Amino acid sequence: MPNVTLTTLSKLKQTGEKITCLTAYDATFSQLVNEAGVEVILVGDSLGMVLQGNDSTLPVTVADMAYHTRAVKRGNSSALIMVDLPFMSYPNVDQALASSAQLMQAGAHMVKLEGAGWLAPIIKALVQNGVPVCAHLGLTPQAVNLLGGYKVQGRLDEQAQVILDDAKALEAAGASMLLLECVPSVLANAITEAVSVPVIGIGAGSGTDGQVLVVHDMLGLTRGHRQPRFVKNFMLDQQDVPGALRAYVEAVKKVEFPAAEHEF
Ligand SMILES: Nc1nc(=O)c2c([nH]1)NC[C@@H]1CN(c3ccc(C(=O)N[C@@H](CCC(=O)O)C(=O)O)cc3)CN21
Numbered sequence: 001m002p003n004v005t006l007t008t009l010s011k012l013k014q015t016g017e018k019i020t021c022l023t024a025y026d027a028t029f030s031q032l033v034n035e036a037g038v039e040v041i042l043v044g045d046s047l048g049m050v051l052q053g054n055d056s057t058l059p060v061t062v063a064d065m066a067y068h069t070r071a072v073k074r075g076n077s078s079a080l081i082m083v084d085l086p087f088m089s090y091p092n093v094d095q096a097l098a099s100s101a102q103l104m105q106a107g108a109h110m111v112k113l114e115g116a117g118w119l120a121p122i123i124k125a126l127v128q129n130g131v132p133v134c135a136h137l138g139l140t141p142q143a144v145n146l147l148g149g150y151k152v153q154g155r156l157d158e159q160a161q162v163i164l165d166d167a168k169a170l171e172a173a174g175a176s177m178l179l180l181e182c183v184p185s186v187l188a189n190a191i192t193e194a195v196s197v198p199v200i201g202i203g204a205g206s207g208t209d210g211q212v213l214v215v216h217d218m219l220g221l222t223r224g225h226r227q228p229r230f231v232k233n234f235m236l237d238q239q240d241v242p243g244a245l246r247a248y249v250e251a252v253k254k255v256e257f258p259a260a261e262h263e264f
């Protein structure tokens with residue numbers, strides 16, 4: 001596969017072919033995810049829960065993210081590497097630039113940050129400095145203490161309108177991609193239509209331009225908590241990990257995943 005760039009992703013949106021994304025935090029998973037033909041690797045701050053065993057993503061530092069990004073970069077051949085800016089690493093333009101510098105120098109091709117309309121000046125500054133940005137809207141896990149838990153966002157018309165307006169504002173500020181987490185499918189569809197940049201969803205239905213899952217979740221490895229509604233275990237019908245990763249890519253491309261049971 002030739003190197004995936006923002007141009008590749010934009011073409012996929014235009015042609016209607018679904019974009020696939022999975023997390024990877026180390027070189028082995030990076031290689032496996034590449035072999036499966038996934039376009040975007042997310043080095044997610046979910047590593048704070050999945051790898052570090054915390055009960056939220058808040059303890060993760062920029063140094064942690066840079067460490068895992070270097071490992072993923074070594075395993076990568078052609079995917080676009082997107083890396084989460086962790087909790088409190090982008091409270092203003094200067095710190096967002098410093099944090100992103102560390103991640104880009106570790107091997108990120110793009111950074112992702114969580115928030116809303118207030119991110120616009122930060123996104124503008126990053127883009128001016130050559131850093132492509134994905135804006136993560138809806139359920140933003142770094143705000144779990146403010147939200148009162150990992151709950152679906154935008155169920156009420158008024159909240160949905162705010163998220164739609166934020167999506168348009170962040171595209172206007174220069175975001176090259178949006179990620180919607182745990183929003184009703186009708187809202188995700190409206191946003192996907194309203195913006196010209198690719199929209200990746202998790203718990204946002206099948207109408208977005210692409211899908212993402214935490215790789216440990218879709219391999220049935222995650223322990224402890226009740227699984228979120230949007231998770232499917234792709235190992236159940238497969239013999240091995242490479243098979244499960246290929247099955248995920250195929251299901252997303254054929255718009256068989258997510259199904260109605262995975263949506264809100
Ligand atoms: N392993 C793992 N997978 C993830 O998807 C993930 C992480 N960790 N860590 C960071 C965040 C936290 N995430 C979560 C965690 C739980 C729910 C959850 O249980 N949601 C309820 C919504 C209930 C409602 O409001 O109706 C669900 O039933 O899915 C959602 C997202 C997503 N991210």
Ligand SMILES: CC(C)C(=O)C(=O)O
Pocket residue numbers: 023042043044045046047084179181202212213214
């Ligand atoms: C759940 C995805 C979207 C994420 O942000 C992460 O893995 O950290």
Ligand SMILES: [Mg+2]
Pocket residue numbers: 044045046057084141
């Ligand atoms: Mg994250």
